[in-house]
């Protein structure tokens with residue numbers, strides 16, 4: 001009797017483990033979700049991860065490669081909507097893009113100066129060599145001077161377009177929070193160089209950011 005009971009108990013334990021495993025598989029957020037998302041052409045709208053954030057340069061040629069990336073521990077991101085936002089270089093405040101980045105999401109921001117955005121309309125060249133400098137405490141944000149910048153909620157600001165830079169690659173920002181963009185120039189009249197020469201009054205034009213939303217799959 002004792003042996004039979006032990007065997008029954010072992011079977012029951014095995015069944016419980018199987019049920020638990022099945023429950024985990026259906027719970028979402030795992031490799032099964034990743035595999036499903038990669039199927040039926042889905043891989044074409046999915047990218048991989050670099051430094052914990054979506055990387056549009058990590059793409060897949062087929063569903064198998066996409067699934068394999070996740071099976072080996074890679075995190076996949078589903079591309080969502082893409083929109084554009086004009087950053088007004090004459091506006092001394094943060095500008096609300098209307099994009100709310102969720103906790104499991106991120107945005108990839110590519111910015112160009114297609115609107116003559118400048119810190120100094122009479123002398124645009126003035127903005128170039130100085131743009132590599134960080135502005136401390138007298139600008140819209142402690143970030144690159146004379147540059148288009150962004151932040152998520154009140155998080156750390158980051159440059160999205162630096163005029164003096166040789167290239168301006170896309171910038172990735174994680175949620176959660178509201179994405180704001182702006183132009184970094186001196187706005188505190190009581191410190192630093194004497195305004196208004198160095199402030200927003202002589203700015204002009206705009207920058208255009210193309211913003212793509214990504215949602216984490218697994």
Ligand SMILES: [Ca+2]
Pocket residue numbers: 119120185197198199200201202203
């Ligand atoms: Ca200015």
